[in-house]
Amino acid sequence: MARPRNQAERRAQLIDATVGTVVDLGATATKLRDVARAAGVTPASVLYYYADIQELFAAVFERSAATYFVSREEAIAAADGPVARLRACIHSGVPWPGEGEQSTRLLFELFPVALRQESAAQRQRDFVRQQTDLYRQVLELGRDSGDFTLTGNPSALGRSFVALEDGYAMDLLVGSVTAQDIEDRLLDHARTVTGSKAFVAGPAPRSEG
The missing domain is CATH 1.10.357.10 (Tetracycline Repressor, domain 2)
Structure with missing residues (x-):
């Protein structure tokens, strides 16, 4: 994933990655590592913007x-x-x-x-x-x-x-x-x-x- 110019852009990219993952796997099967993999970042990078997978789902x-x-x-x-x-x-x-x-x-x-x-x-x-x-x-x-x-x-x-x-x-x-x-x-x-x-x-x- 290309380096974003700001936090809003990074959050949008993580949301996009989550959408694709949830549609493919279902929400119950989607893990933080799945979103990170789809976004091309580490799980720790995802947690910098969202406290957990539930907060990301809410977004x-x-x-x-x-x-x-x-x-x-x-x-x-x-x-x-x-x-x-x-x-x-x-x-x-x-x-x-x-x-x-x-x-x-x-x-x-x-x-x-x-x-x-x-x-x-x-x-x-x-x-x-x-x-x-x-x-x-x-x-x-x-x-x-x-x-x-x-x-x-x-x-x-x-x-x-x-x-x-x-x-x-x-x-x-x-x-x-x-x-x-x-x-x-x-x-x-x-x-x-x-x-x-x-x-x-x-x-x-x-x-x-």
């Missing part, structure tokens, strides 16, 4: 969650209107093959860190709240515009979407559903909670003109 989760959230936020902002925005919110939360599935697998691998480290637990709570708020904002937009007739409180409905995403993502990771299955089921949920027939399974309809 990886922090960055991965932030990156995942920003990508969802951008996808929603690029959509026009409540229906398109809710579709974008749903689509961006599905672990599609490739980078999406890998990101989801990484976050699930690292979830146990939140059960043992309070700072990681707080980040997990914040992560769920941020995603719930994305849904809440879109649902409120549709309610206020008259496009949606909501069946409940927007915050509670938003949390139900996030819970469904998490449960279906685990189903995908163990091979019992596909990414398209997940999107179709979430669209069914959207139709139920919004009262809008615009949410049908499959790709979003193309606008005319």
